[in-house]
Amino acid sequence: MVRDRAGCQGIWAISWMADQHDTGYHDHHASKGAVFVVRGAIRHERLRLEGEPEGEAVRAGEVFCFDETFIHRMRREPGAGETVTIHAYSPPLRQAGQYSESEQGQLRRQATPAEGQLAPKGPQGEPTER
Template sequence: MRLDGPGGSEAWLIGWPPGTGTGWHDHADSLGAFMTASGELKENSLAARLPTDGWKTLELTDDVDRQRRLGAGQGRAFGRHHVHEVLNESPDRHAVSVHAYYPPLPQIRRYSRSGRVLRLEQVERPEDWQ
């Protein structure tokens, strides 16, 4: 569920059934933050600044992978072009999270990943998810 936030920001309330996730993606030029409200989420992210446009496939170095677990009440902020995936790995517990973005999401780029190869698969715009 999308909500208008203060100062031109936007917030999303997201429910995560057991075993669900976002897949690899970024939020283009938006700054963001999210917090787990209930349950536990896992974030896999890349500690690398990727080119913003003009590529379809990149080979990642071995040291770019980061993982963190965020239980209820824990969150994190991130900058522009942050590539990550968020997962509810629980086999039987739902999770809920709150996400905030500024400016509102102009697009989401979705990626596939096979080992060290990251491939741009799709670019979504707000009309695709609202």
């Protein structure tokens, strides 16, 4: 992660090495941001309270933005090959919230330091199809 001199932005580069690389559902605490796909493609999924998640492929050259209330999941698009993304956060990412389902079916949030690797926590449901 790189921060600008004023401490207003944080930039991350992520390499998605396998189709199984999955962030699980998460938020970015107090940070807004954008993700730019440099190479390959990622599957971007938004959590819905009723019904299946909404998912779409985001391909090289495309970008999506989010605010601090956004809960989503990302994984490499199956079969996309080597994938690289650039993530920009403002203010710099200090914490993420990772989501899971309790045994009683309740949504739970677990705070995770920004340096921690995001991965699914407990049942996450089936990923959306292509």
